[in-house]
Amino acid sequence: MSNSLIYKSATELVKGxxxxxxxxxxxxxxxxxxxxxxxxxxxxxxxxxxDDILKKAEIMDANFNKNISKYPLLGxxxxxxxxxxxxxxxxxxxxxxxxENYPNENEISVERMLEAGAIVIxxxxxxxxxxxxxTFNKIFGTTYxxxxxxxxxGGSSGGAAAALATGMIAxxxxxxxxxxxxxxxxxxxxxxxxPSPGLIxxxxxxxxxxxxxxxGPLARNVEDLTLMLSVxxxxxxxxxxxxxxxxxxDILSESKPLKNIRIAYSADLGGSxxxxxxxRKMFNRQLDVFNNLGCFLExxxxxxxxxxxxxxxxRANEFALSYEDIYLLDKEKYIKxxxxxxxxxxxxxxxxxxxRAEKDRSLLYNKTNIFFEKYDFLITPVSQVQPFDAGIExxxxxxxxxxxxxxxxxxxxxxxxxxxxxxxxxxxxxxxDGLPFGLQIIAPFNQDISxxxxxxxxxxxxxxxxxxxxx
Numbered sequence: 241m242s243n244s245l246i247y248k249s250a251t252e253l254v255k256g257x258x259x260x261x262x263x264x265x266x267x268x269x270x271x272x273x274x275x276x277x278x279x280x281x282x283x284x285x286x287x288x289x290x291d292d293i294l295k296k297a298e299i300m301d302a303n304f305n306k307n308i309s310k311y312p313l314l315g316x317x318x319x320x321x322x323x324x325x326x327x328x329x330x331x332x333x334x335x336x337x338x339x340e341n342y343p344n345e346n347e348i349s350v351e352r353m354l355e356a357g358a359i360v361i362x363x364x365x366x367x368x369x370x371x372x373x374x375t376f377n378k379i380f381g382t383t384y385x386x387x388x389x390x391x392x393x394g395g396s397s398g399g400a401a402a403a404l405a406t407g408m409i410a411x412x413x414x415x416x417x418x419x420x421x422x423x424x425x426x427x428x429x430x431x432x433x434x435p436s437p438g439l440i441x442x443x444x445x446x447x448x449x450x451x452x453x454x455x456g457p458l459a460r461n462v463e464d465l466t467l468m469l470s471v472x473x474x475x476x477x478x479x480x481x482x483x484x485x486x487x488x489x490d491i492l493s494e495s496k497p498l499k500n501i502r503i504a505y506s507a508d509l510g511g512s513x514x515x516x517x518x519x520r521k522m523f524n525r526q527l528d529v530f531n532n533l534g535c536f537l538e539x540x541x542x543x544x545x546x547x548x549x550x551x552x553x554x555r556a557n558e559f560a561l562s563y564e565d566i567y568l569l570d571k572e573k574y575i576k577x578x579x580x581x582x583x584x585x586x587x588x589x590x591x592x593x594x595x596r597a598e599k600d601r602s603l604l605y606n607k608t609n610i611f612f613e614k615y616d617f618l619i620t621p622v623s624q625v626q627p628f629d630a631g632i633e634x635x636x637x638x639x640x641x642x643x644x645x646x647x648x649x650x651x652x653x654x655x656x657x658x659x660x661x662x663x664x665x666x667x668x669x670x671x672x673d674g675l676p677f678g679l680q681i682i683a684p685f686n687q688d689i690s691x692x693x694x695x696x697x698x699x700x701x702x703x704x705x706x707x708x709x710x711x
Contacts (some may be wrong), residue, residue, distance in 0.1 A: 245270040246407035247708065250316055251489075253410055256532045257315045258308055265297040268359060271317040275362075275408045278711045281389060284402040285319050285409070286380045287329050288362040291431050293317075302632055311357030312471055312489060316410045316465040318353060321402055322363040323370045323396075323415060324356035324455070326350050329360065334368040334377035336574045337566060348441050348479070349413060349455055349472040356471045359476075364399030364412060369563065371579045373423045373623075373650050374634060375399055378574070380586040382630055385427060386709035387675055391627040394424030401428035406711055411468050417453040417555065419622070419653025422665035425458055425680020426622035429705060431465045431666045431695070432458045434657070436686050438483050440469075441476035446562045448480060451660050452554055461705055462666070462696040466492055477482050487689060499534035504615040510541030512548070513651045514641040515624045522677040523621045526668050530619070542611045542618065546600045549657040552645070553589060553597035554658070560586025578633065578646040601658055612684040617694060622653050622665045622678035652680070662688045666695045667705035676704075 243269055245253065256262055257628070274292060279285050300315060308314060320326050323333050325343035332338045354360070366385045367375050375383040375398030383398045385391040386406045393402040397414030401424035404412050411558065414421040416434040425432025439453030445453070448649060466489060473485035507523045508515050530537055559582045567575065567583040575583075586692035603643075611618075625635050634646045643649045656663050661682050668679035683691035699705060 246274045248404070249461055250313070250410040250459065251467055253316060254314050264359070265294065265299045268297040268317050268361065269314050271361065271396050271408060271410070274406070274443060278386070278406045279408060281711060282384050282386050282402045282406060283381055284365055284383050284393070284399040284406070285362040285561065286322060286365050287387065287400070289328065293359060300357070300359070300577050306694055311693055312467060313353055314357035315412070316358045317361045318358045318411045318413070319362045319364045319400065319409045320347075320350055320360055321397055321400055321412070322366045324350060324413060326360050326363070329363055331363070332379055333370070334366045334379060336378055336599050337570070339379055341652060341661065348443050348476050352471050353413075353468075360410070361409065364397065364403055366397070367400060368576050369579055369690050370396035370415060370420060371582060372396065372634060372646050373419055374630070375424070379634070384630055385627050385675070386711050387429070388627065390630060390631045392427065394427035395626065396420040397426045397432065397458060401425050401430050401432065403430065404430045404458055404460055405709055407708070411457045411464060413455060413472070414458050415453060415455045416657070418551065418647055418657055420651045421456040421458060421686070422622050422653050422663060422678070422680060423650060425665040427627045427676060429667045429676035429707060430458055430460050431462055431463055431667070431705065433455065433469065434663045435469065435473070435661055435688050436662045438479065438481035438659045439485060439688060440472045441474070441479035441482035443476070443478040445479070447558050451481060452558060452657060462692060462699050463492055466692050484524055491689055492693060492696045495696055496671060497534060498530070498694065499677060501535045501617070502615045503530055503535045503537050503696070504540040504618045505537055506539060506541035506618070506620055509544055509655065512544040512655060513624055514543070514638040515621060515652070516626065518626050518671050519621050519677070521622060523679070526619065526679050529698060533697065533701060540615070542659065543607050544604070544655050547604055547658050550597045550600045551654045551658050552647070554601070555647070556582055556586035557589055557594060558586070559583045560589070576655065581645070604658055605660060609684070616690070618682040620680050620682070621652055622680040624649055624671055626671055626673065626677070627675050656680070656682055660685050662691050664691055664695045666698055668702065669704050670707070
């Protein structure tokens with residue numbers, strides 16, 4: 241029984257538990273067994289508390305008949321990103337500075353998932369302070385790609401995506417500033433969503449009115465991701481950007497054919513980003529899928545003039561605000577050099593730099609709205625390169641173009657962040673080297689439901705997400 245459960249969808253698992261086809265404890269044990277089998281190879285899950293987890297499963301089974309229908313995530317084993325607080329688990333941020341940090345409250349989204357019946361079985365590995373799209377740190381080490389254990393799993397939600405891909409958990413949460421839900425999803429053949437800012441509330445943000453960083457769900461398919469999002473989303477008083485959500489777990493049943501849907505496509509976002517030959521080839525293959533679905537396609541892009549610089553400034557400002565005190569006290573230099581550079585960049589920003597960035601962000605928002613008056617969606621690759629060697633920190637060049645910083649190679653995601661638009665990474669096949677490729681679909685602000693529906697239709701037409709790693 242146990243081996244048959246690990247790759248069931250989250251939706252199927254909940255239905256099976258409620259129909260008494262298997263118990264919560266059976267589901268949890270099967271996933272714990274899977275963790276023992278494959279986690280030593282991929283290093284995706286950290287801070288597991290097995291005894292406590294099994295007790296919670298037993299209690300849930302003992303109270304099975306008490307209004308079970310109200311628990312949409314009943315018995316689902318999930319893992320939480322190691323930048324998000326869960327009572328009873330350390331939140332280390334992948335940093336030795338926080339290696340013994342036990343939070344005294346749950347993240348808002350975590351609290352909602354627990355109230356929905358999910359069981360947290362561990363934390364997922366992250367790069368230090370979730371900085372960079374390659375998951376490694378000095379506490380737990382490197383997370384590896386399950387499709388090729390010599391390659392990166394991406395980041396910063398790399399542990400989350402690798403754990404999902406290998407069947408260690410049913411659902412995972414993540415966060416996304418410059419691509420941290422989207423890039424690892426693409427690299428691990430799962431689904432990752434950067435929702436519209438405010439859809440999932442966040443408590444205690446250092447820049448409480450900033451839309452740059454959001455939390456988001458990851459799953460093995462769009463239906464499971466929608467289920468998770470329906471629990472995580474919605475207004476909370478502690479987040480002034482948050483708003484009431486009309487996302488329910490059954491919205492995909494209303495998905496209609498894509499005939500006459502207007503889609504703009506651009507492999508390099510209008511020449512704004514360099515991409516590898518392999519990525520361009522994989523992206524071009526996706527156009528036939530949308531044509532066959534009846535969409536109207538046109539090569540076009542939002543004008544991203546100055547957007548990469550805008551993101552760098554806004555990001556650096558947030559890093560300085562969040563970590564300047566730690567940076568100044570870090571005499572032993574525990575913090576990795578790329579993070580130190582990013583904090584220092586923020587500390588040294590001039591007020592004129594921030595004013596210029598805010599002005600350019602506002603101009604981009606207006607340009608984006610005008611663009612989406614003509615199109616329903618924009619599609620582009622998630623990542624500019626395929627998964628790279630796990631022994632390097634980041635790619636230093638793409639097609640002869642030098643990457644000056646550790647985040648330049650992910651501008652295909654980070655400049656989308658600045659628009660404020662929701663974006664999803666959806667499995668879109670495998671390159672010649674056998675590694676997954678992810679397609680990024682972008683919708684207008686607050687059109688997350690439409691985004692989920694088109695991703696679902698693409699997923700059903702292609703079935704790429706069904707291919708699992710051989711581990």
